[in-house]
Amino acid sequence: MGRWEPNARGRLERAALELYVERGFERTSVAEIAERAGLTERTFFRHYADKREVLFAGSSALQEVLVGAVARAPGPATPMEAVAAALAAAAGVLQERQEHARRRQAVIDANAELQERELIKLASLAAALADALRQRGVDDASASLAAEVGIAIFKIAFRRWVERTEDKDLSRFIEESLAGLKAVTAGA
Incomplete structure (x- = not known):
């Protein structure tokens, strides 16, 4: 060797x-x-x-970033504001690994077993986010809803980032996805 x-x-x-x-x-x-x-x-x-x-070993580190950012969010932050802070923190960590993320995602997309494992990872991240929100005093239903919506926003932003043709940071895609959520829920 x-x-x-x-x-x-x-x-x-x-x-x-x-x-x-x-x-x-x-x-x-x-x-x-x-x-x-x-x-x-x-x-x-x-x-x-x-x-x-x-391919999935970084999940626990990403979870720590997300949960830590929710815990550090200002006291008066709404559940979605706390989740948005968590997504921004995750973007900061992932941004420097874009090429790795792009290649990793291509491998996952080519294999059904890995796609299933990715969904399990995302569900675990949502559960951790919901727990972090509950620790902030958010009721169970609202914490679960905010966490699941946050992971949906992350998935969409991440997909756009790894497939991107324009030169934007992951944080910009997350901001755009958050704005898209506001647009589709306006007047609801």
Whole structure:
């Protein structure tokens, strides 16, 4: 394997994504990922439970960003204002990984199993947002509704960002999606 090099987790992530793009998720083995990263399968399994988790390992960090931003939102913020602050915080973290996000999304879009896993991840993020809103004193129904709407806004903005042809930050797509929500609910 050669001499030790740092950042095994990052190397595995890069190797996996490269192989998934080149060969497809189904046709890529853990052994091939480890080899491309210059590591062993054993090292792979120290960091990831399976080859799907390479694509979803950042979920807990994203959840922490979202929940932390809701907790830090000003006291008088409405539930949707707190969610908007959380989405803006997430955009700040994700913006620097746009090319990775674009490639990751292409791999997910090409595989039904990964699409299902992505939906589970988004549902977990919505549940965490709802819990964070409840901790702010928001009633259960309003917290769940605001969180689910927030994740819908995120999904739409994220999709536009990774598929974009115009030069905009993720935060701008989120702002536009929030404005779109206001427009479709005006007069409701």
